[in-house]
């Protein structure tokens with residue numbers, strides 16, 4: 168479903184990703200953990216084309232988004248093709264990034280009509296069904312400023328789902344939330360996992376990673392250091408590196 | 419006192435100033451019609467990543483904001499015919515000079531508004547698949563409008579009063595009409611009557627903007 172090979176990315180002189188390779192199969196839920204600054208967000212942002220990689224390749228659902236040219240620098244597909252490929256990806260941000268001037272319903276409807284050219288009725292039906300699913304059917308006409316953080320994040324998840332992404336990415340979706348609101352967001356993600364959605368979740372919630380993810384990836388210094396089944400990476404035989412990290416994060 | 423204690427004379431004076439008032443309204447309205455869109459274009463060019471575009475635009479803004487509008491009026495009215503051989507009538511020259519000047523102020527207000535929109539709004543739009551043009555018109559611009567209402571209302575109020583500058587190139591606007599009336603009747607009262615007109619216009623402007631502000635109060639950001 169997703170294949171990233173040897174992805175490198177630097178900001179100025181700082182090598183943030185130093186050759187990351189990652190494969191995600193259909194229906195798989197992958198959790199990415201690691202210290203602050205290890206490159207987790209950058210990886211996710213590269214997969215969603217919010218950053219362009221320096222070298223390596225990214226293939227999504229069989230379509231090449233970027234690959235190395237003869238000189239070893241990553242070349243991206245042309246605009247229209249790139250847009251179509253990126254449409255297979257969805258991203259939920261830590262701070263939601265809802266559109267404040269739109270009602271909850273319009274946050275979900277507008278991208279569908281503008282990008283996917285769905286009819287208003289179709290987009291609205293889809294939006295209402297998704298709001299129902301994240302438990303916010305009664306908030307359709309509210310504005311984001313009147314919602315709690317947990318509700319905003321659930322709207323953001325619904326908005327991402329409305330675009331029918333093949334792969335949904337989350338960048339620390341609960342970091343801005345208190346424990347109770349965290350649980351309501353995690354339970355939505357858990358429900359999506361049960362529906363066999365392909366997801367990549369950057370998280371600091373170790374329990375969540377262990378319980379929900381099929382695979383856990385541990386990143387350090389711009390590299391994937393551990394990659395395996397959740398039980399293995401986070402279980403009793405976890406590596407020294409993961410042990411040290413998990414120890415710090417108090418799990 | 420000739421007018422303020424004589425309702426009939428006062429009314430006559432007001433009527434005699436109506437053409438001037440109409441000219442003032444024309445300068446005011448047309449300047450806004452031209453300078454607001456032009457200001458938005460200038461703001462976007464000013465933010466261009468290309469130095470070849472942004473540097474001349476920055477110079478333009480510096481000149482427009484850094485020299486007296488009165489001088490710019492003279493420049494447009496006298497210099498354009500000299501260099502380009504086209505004769506501008508006084509009203510056209512006035513509206514041109516005012517539009518070019520106010521566009522520079524509006525541009526900086528809009529630029530501030532655009533830069534105040536969090537980068538997350540662009541990123542969310544990009545991830546959802548909106549094009550840059552869709553993002554600008556559907557996501558950024560509506561939020562910018564709300565954020566710039568207050569500084570824009572300041573400029574509009576200033577513009578009402580600045581229209582009186584047009585009298586220096588002999589446009590028969592309100593202030594000139596008042597001045598003529600004042601010298602003809604050897605009384606300063608017509609000038610104060612003109613003042614009342616400006617005050618009235620700005621009362622309307624103020625009400626208009628406070629209505630607009632409440633229309634945008636449906637969300638907080």
Ligand SMILES: Nc1ncnc2c1ncn2[C@@H]1O[C@H](COP(=O)(O)OP(=O)(O)OP(=O)(O)O)[C@@H](O)[C@H]1O
Nearest residue numbers: 178179181183201202203204205206207208209210
């Ligand atoms: N746009 C940018 N320009 C310059 N440096 C950046 C940029 N984005 C990220 N970095 C740097 O890249 C490194 C990795 O950042 P990244 O956000 O990917 O880490 P992270 O693993 O997501 O951390 P956190 O857990 O704090 O979110 C950091 O050192 C950061 O300073």
Ligand SMILES: [Mg+2]
Nearest residue numbers: 207208209338
């Ligand atoms: Mg991060």
